Amino acid sequence: MNMNGGQALMKALENEGVDILFGLPGGAILPVYDPLIDSSIRHVLVRHEQGAGHMAEGYAHATGRPGVAMVTSGPAATNIVTPLCDAYMDSIPMVVVTGQVPYAAIGTDAFQECDTTGITMSVTKHNYLVTEAADIPQVIHDAFYIATTGRPGPVLVDIPKDIVDPNNPRSAMEWYTPDSHDLPGYLPNQAGDAELIRQAAKLICEAERPVLYTGGGILKSRGAEALLELAEMTGIHVVTTLMNRGGFPDDHPLCLGMPGMHGNYTAVTAMQEADLLIALGARFDDRVTGKVGEFAPLAKIVHVDIDSAELGKVRRPDVAIQGDCRVVIEELVKALKEMGGSEAQPDRNQWRSRISGWQERFPLTYEQSKGDELLKPQYVLEQLRDSTPSDTIVASGVGQHQMWTSQYWKFNHPYTWVNSGGLGTMGFAIPAAIGAKAGRPDRMVWAVDGDGCFQMTAQELVTAATEGFPIKVALINNAYLGMVRQWQEMFYEERYSEVYLTRDVPDYKMWAEALGCVGLRVESPEEVGPAIAQANEINDQPVVVEFRCEAEENVFPMVPAGMSNSDVVVDPSQRDQPR
Amino acid sequence: MTAADGGGTTTLVVRVENKAGVLARVAGLFARRGFNIESLAVAPTDDERFSRLTIVVGVDAAPMEQVVKQLDKLVNVVDIRELNPAASVERELMMVTVRADPEIRGQILDLVRIFQATVLNVGYDEIMVSLTGSPSRVDDFEDLLRPYGIVDVQRTGKVALPKLVKAAPDPLAP
Numbered sequence: 001m002n003m004n005g006g007q008a009l010m011k012a013l014e015n016e017g018v019d020i021l022f023g024l025p026g027g028a029i030l031p032v033y034d035p036l037i038d039s040s041i042r043h044v045l046v047r048h049e050q051g052a053g054h055m056a057e058g059y060a061h062a063t064g065r066p067g068v069a070m071v072t073s074g075p076a077a078t079n080i081v082t083p084l085c086d087a088y089m090d091s092i093p094m095v096v097v098t099g100q101v102p103y104a105a106i107g108t109d110a111f112q113e114c115d116t117t118g119i120t121m122s123v124t125k126h127n128y129l130v131t132e133a134a135d136i137p138q139v140i141h142d143a144f145y146i147a148t149t150g151r152p153g154p155v156l157v158d159i160p161k162d163i164v165d166p167n168n169p170r171s172a173m174e175w176y177t178p179d180s181h182d183l184p185g186y187l188p189n190q191a192g193d194a195e196l197i198r199q200a201a202k203l204i205c206e207a208e209r210p211v212l213y214t215g216g217g218i219l220k221s222r223g224a225e226a227l228l229e230l231a232e233m234t235g236i237h238v239v240t241t242l243m244n245r246g247g248f249p250d251d252h253p254l255c256l257g258m259p260g261m262h263g264n265y266t267a268v269t270a271m272q273e274a275d276l277l278i279a280l281g282a283r284f285d286d287r288v289t290g291k292v293g294e295f296a297p298l299a300k301i302v303h304v305d306i307d308s309a310e311l312g313k314v315r316r317p318d319v320a321i322q323g324d325c326r327v328v329i330e331e332l333v334k335a336l337k338e339m340g341g342s343e344a345q346p347d348r349n350q351w352r353s354r355i356s357g358w359q360e361r362f363p364l365t366y367e368q369s370k371g372d373e374l375l376k377p378q379y380v381l382e383q384l385r386d387s388t389p390s391d392t393i394v395a396s397g398v399g400q401h402q403m404w405t406s407q408y409w410k411f412n413h414p415y416t417w418v419n420s421g422g423l424g425t426m427g428f429a430i431p432a433a434i435g436a437k438a439g440r441p442d443r444m445v446w447a448v449d450g451d452g453c454f455q456m457t458a459q460e461l462v463t464a465a466t467e468g469f470p471i472k473v474a475l476i477n478n479a480y481l482g483m484v485r486q487w488q489e490m491f492y493e494e495r496y497s498e499v500y501l502t503r504d505v506p507d508y509k510m511w512a513e514a515l516g517c518v519g520l521r522v523e524s525p526e527e528v529g530p531a532i533a534q535a536n537e538i539n540d541q542p543v544v545v546e547f548r549c550e551a552e553e554n555v556f557p558m559v560p561a562g563m564s565n566s567d568v569v570v571d572p573s574q575r576d577q578p579r
Numbered sequence: 580m581t582a583a584d585g586g587g588t589t590t591l592v593v594r595v596e597n598k599a600g601v602l603a604r605v606a607g608l609f610a611r612r613g614f615n616i617e618s619l620a621v622a623p624t625d626d627e628r629f630s631r632l633t634i635v636v637g638v639d640a641a642p643m644e645q646v647v648k649q650l651d652k653l654v655n656v657v658d659i660r661e662l663n664p665a666a667s668v669e670r671e672l673m674m675v676t677v678r679a680d681p682e683i684r685g686q687i688l689d690l691v692r693i694f695q696a697t698v699l700n701v702g703y704d705e706i707m708v709s710l711t712g713s714p715s716r717v718d719d720f721e722d723l724l725r726p727y728g729i730v731d732v733q734r735t736g737k738v739a740l741p742k743l744v745k746a747a748p749d750p751l752a753p
Contacts, residue, residue: 117600118600118603121604122607122611125654183654184596184628185596185653185654185655307652309648309649309651309652312644313645
């Protein structure tokens, strides 16, 4: 079939199962926006290209399918660098199509030209500059394959204008449906080595104080059920990192919750005291390990990861298994069953009682506001958690509100937590929530945002309002860049430098209304529940609920940067408790 | 000891797809992961789909396992061989122009003879020679020429292949 490159691009995207595209047109990508009109793919017109990228990420987080964004060249391409880097750090499958100046103009400093593949080389799993229209079907097929297999990640496809412009003879091509990949250097391996899996099973059967340290690889591999079986069969407790919240139910008696810098005391301490850490799709990130040399000093390590470069990168494992988390866990369960299943597990009652002792002495806690004090953010999050369906999808920005959400929410379903872990991208919440809602319109979607974050990407609420994505935003307004304020309080002798954002400017309620949303403002504890209930009832418009919160509230527990996890700082009310 | 001596270095022979921008991907990876390249030689292989990079990396500068694993993640990198200098044959080409006034030209030609180097070009008071050899031999030659005044020197960086098996197969083996 004869067609032009632009038509081929749309057809190639349709063939990959793309149902929604987040983007914003411009000069170089213009010819592709014409065949888009005739395509089955829905396009969501964003207000800033960064929003398109985060929406694609949110879509991928919530559905497991690759998110797709399309923007033009130059400034649009540079605007989407942040989401690419975010997706690269958090292993989010994403395909970004960028327009480029005509092939013959590349390198001439043409209008809206930038070296997009050069700029994005270090923040993509792979990228392409397509030079011939005839390459488009194969490159798109390869791009989705690379983005979604192995360790997932973002792939960028840069397309010069001439090969998609029907008025240019270089765009003429004959359509073909690619059915294979010629990628001699890319051979993602799924299965783990059987002998190493047996060794891991043996270590598990010998361990007295084992902990399952589970990361984003559980969700990426769709391994939550396998993990549940492994944990229940062995009776081993599970910590869920920031990237695996929801990968193991918080309500499960074996769940210890989030470890790391703001993890709960029991999760942090159980890992410190463990004699075996079974790391599944986790990468020993500095926010989890604290001072690496003093992290889990007594523990042997079993490390399972699809990316062999993670094995031994930070901590030398005793057993390193390269493979897909779900596949390896299933094999591990089989190997453990052959060794006797739950019967073969040693008596770990003493360990269990130590864990429950920590849980009793060091639960998450905060002091409720008194008198005319403003709201406590933790209270707002508890109320929000308790008044929304358990499968609500929660997206967050980055900072204190993100940590409180991860701490206080009860994640009992996979793919309900959408956040920026590795890169820590402020402003992620609103566009990511829109993407999640686009992927899961059946679910309630709340964005929990800070006032600093909100001001970075609030314009995408216009996208939500006009494109029909009735997300809800819980805006934790503490008038500060709160996490930075907390560090200045704790580590810079309360010398506050450039962290105060002001309490009343902007007027968030008016701003929300101007953006096409319902705007609500809450200042006292008794208003919290009713405001959430009101927001939950609104399904034809986005809602922003501004919760006016105490500025001085800090996130605890906290392992100060560079310190050992054994030196975790607990809430002031728990500091007299025996460790 | 310099890098060319093979001291404190490892040689990686990296087969990559012969596509635009692949060298930039490899070089960029070294830069952003904080690994240092001592020398780099690039050439197509007998199969035109692939090129071979011979990269000498300072082993103190980087955990070699991470270098190899991160390189291997690049989609265009097909395979990587790590060559131990003791178990490989290494060669490097040097072209050098040296000050050579007519009265001392003979001394330089002596060195050329001893090292079996080649005279490429002769000027009134300069001489251009080339030498192919192991990196340490090339180092020695360069050191000996230096006192005469090196005007210009260009080295290719080394290329290498693994040493071959010496023992013939046992004819009685099953």
